[in-house]
């Protein structure tokens with residue numbers, strides 16, 4: 448197996464009495480695209496936020512690039528990890544360009560001033576399939592799909608090698624969604640990123656993931672390549688889930 | 700009524716320099732209190748929004764102070780700070796802090812949770828989140844508090860002359876003591892116009908921020 452970039456070791460997490468993750472263990476290799484799927488409330492978002500330290504495990508540990516993140520500076524850790532969330536969370540008072548340049552700006556990265564910033568923003572906008580002419584607009588002047596794209600560009604700006612995406616295509620129409628899926632596949636291939644991608648859509652998970660993790664009530668049901676999920680579902684839950692899809696579109 | 704107005708105008712003409720002086724004093728007095736309220740109110744509002752547990756206590760205290768009638772607040776302060784501008788500025792500041800704290804706190808604690816989570820998840824420090832995300836997004840609400848506070852300070856400064864402070868209150872007070880209603884009206888009208896002018900200007904600014912800051 449390739450070098451492990453993210454490792455969960457026997458993580459338990461509960462809110463009050465209710466356990467959300469139960470003895471959750473998982474390894475994600477460099478360059479993998481792990482699609483996480485499961486019903487709403489099964490703990491996908493919780494698992495994702497453990498990686499950038501927005502949530503701290505009750506017991507167990509999370510390692511990123513071999514380092515236990517409870518020992519790391521959370522701010523420095525997060526600046527190295529791209530983060531795109533479902534509701535995008537663009538800053539309404541900043542232009543598209545300033546939104547995209549946010550992480551480089553707060554981490555005072557070199558080469559993100561004036562003309563350089565403009566060029567880099569344009570390049571990122573093109574990569575996510577947007578016109579560079581949008582750089583000066585405010586988020587409220589964009590369509591839902593355009594906002595999602597800007598959110599992805601923002602997550603990519605500081606050239607992270609890990610990308611966390613929490614249902615990033617949740618709020619767009621089917622056609623835009625498909626385009627966005629193709630964009631992210633392209634970006635994953637070109638940049639060799641390690642991606643942790645949460646979705647509740649099994650077709651999306653099978654299309655995007657080099658591996659798919661099926662979760663249910665805070666436990667791992669199965670974590671395997673898409674074709675094996677279809678040919679050898681580990682539990683009834685997985686079987687039911689994959690049977691519900693309409694047209695299988697499997698990444699080989 | 701018309702007669703009163705015409706005698707107000709003659710007063711303005713005859714004693715233009717005196718009124719100009721009072722107006723300048725009034726602006727200076729209000730300005731001091733406004734700056735103090737702005738700094739203290741903003742700092743206090745930011746502080747309690749970052750430490751929500753102490754917020755109810757601070758807000759409660761501000762509310763209590765706010766309910767003390769202006770005249771009695773001035774009276775209470777005299778033994779401590781004597782008579783003159785100083786007491787007036789302190790009293791006006793105590794009043795002005797309340798709307799500033801309330802709006803700063805409200806503005807900073809009702810922001811979109813997703814946006815704040817994004818800011819944190821991307822690696823902003825607490826200070827960066829505050830300065831780059833929270834305050835700009837809350838600017839519209841905070842500015843509404845500033846507007847409220849400025850207008851109130853300008854008008855309440857009119858009674859500051861009761862503790863020997865300067866400003867247009869001097870004309871009001873003298874008008875009352877020498878039984879010259881025109882003089883009282885002349886001072887009051889200038890205060891009202893001043894407050895109105897600031898209200899309009901800050902309203903424009905507020906609109907601009909609202910337009911930029913919210914979706």
Ligand SMILES: Nc1ncnc2c1ncn2[C@@H]1O[C@H](COP(=O)(O)OP(=O)(O)O)[C@@H](O)[C@H]1O
Nearest residue numbers: 462463467485486487488489490491492493494
């Ligand atoms: N801050 C919180 N306080 C209490 N319960 C929470 C909190 N965050 C999440 N939960 C609960 O934990 C469970 C898992 O949440 P989450 O990881 O967001 O699920 P998913 O992303 O799979 O829909 C849900 O039942 C949710 O209600």
Ligand SMILES: [Mg+2]
Nearest residue numbers: 491492493613
């Ligand atoms: Mg979720």
